[in-house]
Amino acid sequence: MAKTDTLHIVGGGMAGSEAAWQAANMGVSVVLHEMRPQVKTFAHRTGNMGEMVCSNSFRSDDDEQNAVGLLHWEMRTAEGLIISTAHRHRLPAGGALAVDRDPFSEAVTKALTDHPNIAISHEEVSELPSEGHWIFATGPLTSEKLGAAIQTETGADRLAFFDAIAPIVYAESIDMDVAWRQSRYDKGETEEEQKAYINCPMTKPQYEAFIDALLAADKTEFHEGETATYFDGCLPIEVMAERGRETLRHGPMKPVGLTNPHKPEEKAYAVVQLRRDNALGTLYNIVGFQTKMKYGAQASVFKMIPGLEEASFARLGGIHRNTFLNSPTLLDAQMRLRSKPNIRFAGQVTGVEGYVESAAMGLLAGRMAAAEILGRSLPVVPQDTAHGALVHHITGGAEAKTFQPMNVNFGLFRPLDGLRGGRKGRRERYKGYTDRAKDEWSRWLATQKEPA
Numbered sequence: 472m473a474k475t476d477t478l479h480i481v482g483g484g485m486a487g488s489e490a491a492w493q494a495a496n497m498g499v500s501v502v503l504h505e506m507r508p509q510v511k512t513f514a515h516r517t518g519n520m521g522e523m524v525c526s527n528s529f530r531s532d533d534d535e536q537n538a539v540g541l542l543h544w545e546m547r548t549a550e551g552l553i554i555s556t557a558h559r560h561r562l563p564a565g566g567a568l569a570v571d572r573d574p575f576s577e578a579v580t581k582a583l584t585d586h587p588n589i590a591i592s593h594e595e596v597s598e599l600p601s602e603g604h605w606i607f608a609t610g611p612l613t614s615e616k617l618g619a620a621i622q623t624e625t626g627a628d629r630l631a632f633f634d635a636i637a638p639i640v641y642a643e644s645i646d647m648d649v650a651w652r653q654s655r656y657d658k659g660e661t662e663e664e665q666k667a668y669i670n671c672p673m674t675k676p677q678y679e680a681f682i683d684a685l686l687a688a689d690k691t692e693f694h695e696g697e698t699a700t701y702f703d704g705c706l707p708i709e710v711m712a713e714r715g716r717e718t719l720r721h722g723p724m725k726p727v728g729l730t731n732p733h734k735p736e737e738k739a740y741a742v743v744q745l746r747r748d749n750a751l752g753t754l755y756n757i758v759g760f761q762t763k764m765k766y767g768a769q770a771s772v773f774k775m776i777p778g779l780e781e782a783s784f785a786r787l788g789g790i791h792r793n794t795f796l797n798s799p800t801l802l803d804a805q806m807r808l809r810s811k812p813n814i815r816f817a818g819q820v821t822g823v824e825g826y827v828e829s830a831a832m833g834l835l836a837g838r839m840a841a842a843e844i845l846g847r848s849l850p851v852v853p854q855d856t857a858h859g860a861l862v863h864h865i866t867g868g869a870e871a872k873t874f875q876p877m878n879v880n881f882g883l884f885r886p887l888d889g890l891r892g893g894r895k896g897r898r899e900r901y902k903g904y905t906d907r908a909k910d911e912w913s914r915w916l917a918t919q920k921e922p923a
């Protein structure tokens with residue numbers, strides 16, 4: 472192989488480590504550039520590859536009823552380094568995959584260091600090169616210089632430094648006997664646009680009780696300096712409520728331009744709106760409801776909203792330091808930067824969220840880049856697998872305008888014909904999704920086995 476066929480991977484976190492492993496196992500020479508320990512981040516403690524920056528959990532390991540567990544399964548069958556090492560350093564934690572973090576990252580580092588096709592170079596990369604094969608997997612704490620270079624290439628508004636995530640609800644769990652579909656003032660050319668939002672009405676007593684609960688809820692504290700950049704654009708709802716009990720009713724909960732078809736005579740005192748979050752229409756975000764409430768508090772406060780009493784959340788809200796691209800507009804289906812296709816991105820910087828999801832995107836990027844270098848064609852990742860659902864979401868399925876980082880969840884999966892919707896059919900449906908995914912993932916992997 473010519474020297475120019477080397478694959479350069481920037482960032483030795485969850486995604487970069489997995490990408491390096493996958494590509495190296497396909498026979499490609501890899502240089503893994505990691506800036507730690509010389510250049511530090513506020514969250515990492517060591518110079519190890521695959522360091523877990525916060526919790527030590529890879530979440531559910533249930534591959535029949537849970538989308539994260541399914542992602543584990545898919546990574547395991549693809550001989551993923553991160554997942555197999557996590558299993559070797561597993562701690563007792565019920566159905567979750569909890570990991571002994573230091574032995575885990577030491578083992579990831581050793582596996583990469585010992586691999587004959589991988590060289591590790593401890594240095595910061597601060598440019599997007601125009602030549603060579605590159606994967607950038609620099610994560611939520613991408614270094615400042617590189618962040619600036621990415622902004623120069625993509626445009627300042629295409630790289631975010633914070634996520635302000637409003638909670639995301641499974642559409643099927645919204646009570647449509649209470650809620651209704653309508654855009655404010657019926658705006659839009661088509662019927663679909665005129666009915667783009669789901670509205671949940673509140674009476675005055677319901678609104679007052681909701682504000683009381685918001686003010687009383689447990690909140691996560693901001694880190695020093697964390698508030699400065701985003702405060703004007705996207706205030707957390709509880710901060711809005713602290714500014715005045717009526718603030719939300721004149722902001723994201725304003726009741727104007729909407730008529731409740733279930734009670735046309737009654738004017739709602741406030742309305743919570745939900746907006747479609749994916750092309751499939753299975754997920755809706757609560758508009759303007761970014762929050763620093765703790766997860767337990769969020770679930771109970773949001774279930775006070777009429778129509779959401781039985782809501783299931785695909786993800787809860789949050790505001791965090793997080794560097795991520797507007798991937799639906801910037802990346803192609805092969806995770807390449809459209810404007811510089813010699814560069815791929817992987818991991819959290821592409822707008823997935825979590826250790827497992829980041830490693831999974833590294834697994835795909837590593838295989839895609841290696842196949843390209845080897846001149847092999849890699850079949851498209853099937854959309855009905857957990858990997859496929861995620862990569863499809865970030866590279867096109869998500870609404871680009873409101874794009875925020877996403878965990879893997881069954882709302883990203885295409886519906887299965889003949890299976891019952893709603894809560895009651897859930898077990899059977901999830902089993903259907905995971906069975907279908909396992910079949911398709913196994914077939915996809917089989918296409919990549921070299922002939923004996």
Ligand SMILES: Cc1cc2nc3c(=O)[nH]c(=O)nc-3n(C[C@H](O)[C@H](O)[C@H](O)COP(=O)(O)OP(=O)(O)OC[C@H]3O[C@@H](n4cnc5c(N)ncnc54)[C@H](O)[C@@H]3O)c2cc1C
Nearest residue numbers: 482484485486506525526596609610614818819825826829
């Ligand atoms: C404070 C914090 C807490 C979190 N807690 C959790 C949690 O509890 N559970 C969870 O699932 N997820 C959590 N996350 C998200 C978590 O970071 C990701 O899930 C995961 O680590 C992302 O993997 P990654 O490979 O994309 O990035 P990382 O694992 O962060 O790896 C990126 C690597 O790139 C390196 N790097 C950055 N810039 C450069 C450069 N210019 N040149 C060379 N190297 C560079 C970094 O040093 C780092 O090693 C948290 C994130 C943060 C910031």
